[in-house]
Amino acid sequence: MSDARKDRAGLASPHRRRLLGQGAALVGGALAGSTARAVAADDANAPPSIPDWMRAPGADVGSEPYGTPSRYERRLIRNIPKNLPQYISASSRTPLQDLDGIITPNGLFYERHHGGIPEIDPSQHRLMIHGLVETPLILSMDEIRRFPSESQIYFLECSGNPGFEAMSGRTASDLVGLVSCSEWTGVRLRTVLEEAGLKSEARWVVAEGADAAAMTRSLPIAKCLDDAMLVYSQNGERLRPQQGYPLRVLLPGYEGNMSVKWLRRLNVTAEPAYSREETSKYTDLMPDGTARQFTFVMEAKSIITRPSGTQRIARGFNEITGLAWSGHGRIRTVEVSVDDGRSWTEAQLQAPVLTRALTRFRLPWTWDGTPTTILSRATDETGYVQPYFADLTAIRGTKSFYHNNAIIPWRIAASGEVTNGFVKA
Amino acid sequence: MSDARKDRAGLASPHRRRLLGQGAALVGGALAGSTARAVAADDANAPPSIPDWMRAPGADVGSEPYGTPSRYERRLIRNIPKNLPQYISASSRTPLQDLDGIITPNGLFYERHHGGIPEIDPSQHRLMIHGLVETPLILSMDEIRRFPSESQIYFLECSGNPGFEAMSGRTASDLVGLVSCSEWTGVRLRTVLEEAGLKSEARWVVAEGADAAAMTRSLPIAKCLDDAMLVYSQNGERLRPQQGYPLRVLLPGYEGNMSVKWLRRLNVTAEPAYSREETSKYTDLMPDGTARQFTFVMEAKSIITRPSGTQRIARGFNEITGLAWSGHGRIRTVEVSVDDGRSWTEAQLQAPVLTRALTRFRLPWTWDGTPTTILSRATDETGYVQPYFADLTAIRGTKSFYHNNAIIPWRIAASGEVTNGFVKA
Structure with missing residues (x-):
């Protein structure tokens, strides 16, 4: 038996790993559950047969000015629940079980909207910063892009991922597909708040979205002065409409609904707003009937x-x-x-x-x-x-x-x- | 003059940065080249006027099962040269001047093809590994995905980025848009070569693509046993057709054409192939008429x-x-x-x-x-x-x-x- 044969039988060469060979012979037969074959000695130098796609030129360079996946991957889409009574306040999930690495491609980032997805003209969009500040400001997108920028890879996750009663899903996406991860670019929120000048009584920043729900959450000032960002780009390009185009706030590690999308207003206050989304929703009902409020952090x-x-x-x-x-x-x-x-x-x-x-x-x-x-x-x-x-x-x-x-x-x-x-x- | 006024005039508070205020008054007038305005005291607590997109529900969750950019970003596409004699062997560039961060979204990754873009059925695709190996192999995509995987963020760059005579472009993309960067997932090439078992004479691996050009490059064995990968995913999802779907080799830091796309064959050899793409092209002509060959690394x-x-x-x-x-x-x-x-x-x-x-x-x-x-x-x-x-x-x-x-x-x-x-x- 040659060394190579010994190796194939798993007897020699501890340095040689036989990964696909485990549990199945490589030579002379198919792997268990696979179509792999080792090549017989006499055809080892012949190339495999020429497939059709090599017999004629393929599509032109630039045939897709903005590229899309292969048509063989058309099944790889967001996981959208079927038969909901309405879809303007709902969610779709990232197909985690079919993705690799840590970056979620923008087309498959999870969604959670409360009043549908607005289509915003960035040249008309403004961010107002007011309340307990020295100099209230209204900023255009061009102005926001003039501030010093940073880029960070952060996950974003819905706080109901999954709900306590929603543990029966079939796939990884059904269970925890309300999490995605991107490289985000924008300006540190602290920089913009310092431009306006915080008054000493400032404790909260009430963020409001420009969607039909005017999605409103109270952000604690410590987080706003730490790693919170105003984000305009995601994985290199501008935010997608579903992720808040042209501007969102992003609170790394906090429940996703606080990273208010389509951001139009930051009202600096001494007290939280006690908005709908932090009273009737996004609180944690305990066995004694009380509710935990302002449970911000998504735990491990x-x-x-x-x-x-x-x-x-x-x-x-x-x-x-x-x-x-x-x-x-x-x-x-x-x-x-x-x-x-x-x-x-x-x-x-x-x-x-x-x-x-x-x-x-x-x-x-x-x-x-x-x-x-x-x-x-x-x-x-x-x-x-x-x-x-x-x-x-x-x-x-x-x-x-x-x-x-x-x-x-x-x-x-x-x-x-x-x-x-x-x-x- | 109040402290805040002093600050606005740049006279006080060295800790307060006045970024947008530099060179322009913030209160009572527009910034130079911008439409920013500070809000007058009497309307500082009024929200900005309600835009149309808040007055009715937006688009449904899942209205885009695979998302696309805002229609206001439709100009953000690949930079495709105009009026070429043909487009099957050509390139398009990433619009670097309009992107943020380091990740290139898959839709805007640069292209360089030599025989057009083949449309490959992954269930029919095979990779053959033969030549100076103990056990020649033919692997399906399912088998390749069974090997241990890794994910790495690497740039990929065309070696002609830009050509010596092509320094007159108007934009950053015109000049060096033949570079992009992704998170790649696949298997270390070394793992697959070890599965086949390299013979002691192995010095090169000749990689062949399944495109109409049968794009062929000789890869030095040291790189193949170092950080080279067989890649099937890019930024989380499967490779795009333009980037080699369903499989490419990736040689981090080497000129892009060596990271052969639509990979179908790895022939392990003692000598390089001296293929068309490493003799008539991708060599560096020196003033004395000689040509440098096998100049692999893209320098800083x-x-x-x-x-x-x-x-x-x-x-x-x-x-x-x-x-x-x-x-x-x-x-x-x-x-x-x-x-x-x-x-x-x-x-x-x-x-x-x-x-x-x-x-x-x-x-x-x-x-x-x-x-x-x-x-x-x-x-x-x-x-x-x-x-x-x-x-x-x-x-x-x-x-x-x-x-x-x-x-x-x-x-x-x-x-x-x-x-x-x-x-x-």
């Missing part, structure tokens, strides 16, 4: 996106990969369990690990075909550990809706089929 | 994107911002001159500064209205400093075409108009 969370619900895996090598994030800062570790939580292994985090950004984690795994449940658990730089759903409900009851950051279980059947572990098999 | 370069050609600036505060990159690793410093190279100031680099990625730089500047020329100059982590064009031609003559990384001058007229400093005023 993670989800395995591959393998995940509706996917099917083959025996042998499978990389487990997913996303973790925390509104409190950087992800410190992600642990993965392939035995329903009995043991945990630390996953590899893709560098650079950025504060308040999605973090991609990965763990190599060889599945032997035994049914099991896989889980991921994030710990952030404050030491906070993502809880089980039971731990959350033990404190908050089941009438709560927002700020559900529970560990997500994926059940794997003997067939390799992956299903939501919250749903009884 | 930078360009100011704002202000840049065809833009117009106002007196007062202007942020100077642009992009720098190096195929040799990280950018160490970017210096900016606002006096045609007589003096230089170090710009601020946006963190994180990543290896072989675009790096955003910024410098605050107050323009007093005097005509001048502004420049940027990048230094990479090896200590290499971006040269003047005259320094390049002193060594390489004027018959060279590729690997032009000259310092780009922007001339600013008394009117604030910005034009290409290479073109006589």
Whole structure:
């Protein structure tokens, strides 16, 4: 037996990894669940047959002045709920299970609107800054773009991702698709507030959107003077209409509805506005009937996106990969369990690990075909550990809706089929 | 005079920055070149007038299952040359002067094709790995996606960006728009080569594309075993057809044509292929008539994107911002001159500064209205400093075409108009 043959049998060369070969012979047969074949010695120097797309010139350069995905990827769209009574106050989700890396392409960023998507003429748009300031200001978009700028990669997440009662989704997107991540460019909010000059009594900044809902949230002044931004660009280009074109505020790590879109007004105040969206909504109902208000930060969370619900895996090598994030800062570790939580292994985090950004984690795994449940658990730089759903409900009851950051279980059947572990098999 | 009044006149509060106020009074008049106004005391608590887009509900959630830019941004497209004799072997450029941050949205990534853009069915696509390997392989896309993955933010740049004779463009895109930057996901090429098993004589990997040009380049084995990747995703979603859907090789920091798109074949060899694209093209003609071959690395370069050609600036505060990159690793410093190279100031680099990625730089500047020329100059982590064009031609003559990384001058007229400093005023 030659060295190479030994190697193929897994007997030699510990440095040679046989990833696709695990659980299946590479030579002379198909991989389990795949069409791979090794090439026989006599045709090893012949190229594979010439496909049709090499036989004639392809499409012209510039045939798409603004490019779109391949027509073979047309299924990769936002996850839009069916049969809602209305769609102007609703949400669509990012298809997390079909995405790689940490950047969400702008066309697939999640949506949550309260009065539909306005179509705003940027030359007519103005931002007013008033209230407890020395010099009230009205700024055009050209003026906002003249301030010193910065670019940061941050996640944005709806506070109801998922709601406490919404744990029965089939896919990763159904469960936590109300999170996305972009490189945002704009001006530090602090810079603009300093231009207006804050009065000493300033404690809150009431942000108002130029949508039909006049979406209004009260932003605490400390956050406004820390990392909050006024954002006009997302992944290089101008904000998309669904993300607040031409201007939004962005509060890194805070619940998404506070990053008011289509921003037209910042009213600096001593007290919060107690707006509709911070009284009747976006509060956390506790078992005793009281409600927690102003629960701003999205706490550490993670989800395995591959393998995940509706996917099917083959025996042998499978990389487990997913996303973790925390509104409190950087992800410190992600642990993965392939035995329903009995043991945990630390996953590899893709560098650079950025504060308040999605973090991609990965763990190599060889599945032997035994049914099991896989889980991921994030710990952030404050030491906070993502809880089980039971731990959350033990404190908050089941009438709560927002700020559900529970560990997500994926059940794997003997067939390799992956299903939501919250749903009884 | 109150403290606030003093401040507005620039007499008090050194901690208060008056960015938009520089060179113009904020209260009681418009800013130079802008429509900004401070709000008079009696209407400071009235919101700005209600725009039309707040008076009725906007578009539904999910009205765009795959989102597109605002219709007010329809001018923001690829920079496509006019009146070429043919477009199947040509290029389009990224509109750098209108983008922010470092991520290029997929719709605006630059193009360079040699036989048009093939439309490939991923279920039919195969990658063959053969030649000096122990086990030749044919892999489907599903199999390639089973290997361990990684995600990296890298720039990609055409080696003719711009050609030596092509320095007369009007915009930043005309000059160096053949560079873009994405988060790429795929498998380390080394992993797949190790799966096949390299023979000891392996020195080159000849990559072939599945386009009508069968684009072919020889990749040095050291790079293939270092950071080279097989890439299937870009900014989260699958590669766009223009960037090699469903699979390309990516050689970080090397000239773009080596990152062969629509990848179908890797032939491991002892010698390079001396293909058309590494003999008749993509070589550097020297003054003595010889040609440098296999000049792989794109050396340190930078360009100011704002202000840049065809833009117009106002007196007062202007942020100077642009992009720098190096195929040799990280950018160490970017210096900016606002006096045609007589003096230089170090710009601020946006963190994180990543290896072989675009790096955003910024410098605050107050323009007093005097005509001048502004420049940027990048230094990479090896200590290499971006040269003047005259320094390049002193060594390489004027018959060279590729690997032009000259310092780009922007001339600013008394009117604030910005034009290409290479073109006589």
